[in-house]
Amino acid sequence: MLVALAQPASAQIFISSAGPTPLNRYVDSLNALIETNGPISLVVQPCGAENAFWDNAGRITLCEEIIHKASERRSRALAMGQLSRESIDQTTDGEILFVALHELGHAVIDRHRIAFSGREEDVADQWAAWLIMRLNNAPMYVGAMNFFMEPARLLHIFGKRQLTDEHGLNIQRRAQLVCWGYGRAPAGMQPFADHAGLSEARRARCAEEYQQLMRNTPEVFRAALKAPRSRNGYGYGYNSGSAYPPPAPPPTPAPRPSRGYGYGGGPAIPEIPEIPEIPEIPPLPELPPLRY
Numbered sequence: 418m419l420v421a422l423a424q425p426a427s428a429q430i431f432i433s434s435a436g437p438t439p440l441n442r443y444v445d446s447l448n449a450l451i452e453t454n455g456p457i458s459l460v461v462q463p464c465g466a467e468n469a470f471w472d473n474a475g476r477i478t479l480c481e482e483i484i485h486k487a488s489e490r491r492s493r494a495l496a497m498g499q500l501s502r503e504s505i506d507q508t509t510d511g512e513i514l515f516v517a518l519h520e521l522g523h524a525v526i527d528r529h530r531i532a533f534s535g536r537e538e539d540v541a542d543q544w545a546a547w548l549i550m551r552l553n554n555a556p557m558y559v560g561a562m563n564f565f566m567e568p569a570r571l572l573h574i575f576g577k578r579q580l581t582d583e584h585g586l587n588i589q590r591r592a593q594l595v596c597w598g599y600g601r602a603p604a605g606m607q608p609f610a611d612h613a614g615l616s617e618a619r620r621a622r623c624a625e626e627y628q629q630l631m632r633n634t635p636e637v638f639r640a641a642l643k644a645p646r647s648r649n650g651y652g653y654g655y656n657s658g659s660a661y662p663p664p665a666p667p668p669t670p671a672p673r674p675s676r677g678y679g680y681g682g683g684p685a686i687p688e689i690p691e692i693p694e695i696p697e698i699p700p701l702p703e704l705p706p707l708r709y
């Protein structure tokens with residue numbers, strides 16, 4: 418039987434689960450940050466396999482098997498005794514949260530008809546990685562990366578929209594997640610870059626890829642983000658400790674040339690807005706290599 422846990426009246430994301438989940442710790446922050454355009458139920462239930470999906474209506478299902486797998490990994494890490502319990506718990510949370518946020522990304526893309534280029538899977542990953550980066554918590558980001566550290570396990574997760582070459586795509590997505598982390602904190606993330614086989618050429622681009630993630634994701638998802646609480650506080654209420662400037666106002670469209678690009682009578686194409694400088698984000702702390 419599903420039990421609806423207590424939620425504030427303003428909530429739009431509701432968690433239903435037979436018991437507490439790590440997601441309960443973050444749902445208030447997500448409700449403060451995200452405009453879901455109608456309620457979304459996040460249901461944790463057994464499915465018979467590791468999986469998670471958005472039903473294109475109002476429900477995200479997160480299979481309990483995902484939480485069980487993360488818990489097993491947590492137990493193994495605790496038994497090894499190399500890392501603190503706190504750090505391991507955060508890593509476990511990060512792994513589960515990443516899956517839920519990825520599916521939430523699909524949900525808000527649907528609800529707001531978010532325009533993007535490329536694969537929707539990649540955009541949902543960007544959304545989830547951006548949100549976790551804003552927590553400024555290295556173990557949680559490691560948890561997110563853990564999801565892609567066992568590609569064989571992932572063939573059937575996230576794979577519904579990937580009809581061909583799922584294995585290769587998951588390896589690419591793992592490399593992308595590692596690259597963002599490496600771009601932010603090269604020293605701490607080096608073991609993961611080694612494990613993921615990131616080439617030197619790719620590593621050299623990761624700082625810029627990280628900057629693009631932090632700069633572009635809130636622009637792409639602007640419609641799904643609540644307005645900043647205050648001009649001084651910036652942030653979207655998700656993590657007041659990590660200041661992020663509000664998006665620049667849209668530019669005045671440039672006058673359309675009388676002749677020229679073959680767009681006929683269509684609307685003028687606005688110039689690409691200048692990208693605001695992003696403030697310094699503190700580096701993630703150094704991490705020991707994880708071997709579990």
Ligand SMILES: [Zn+2]
Nearest residue numbers: 523538541575
């Ligand atoms: Zn997906």
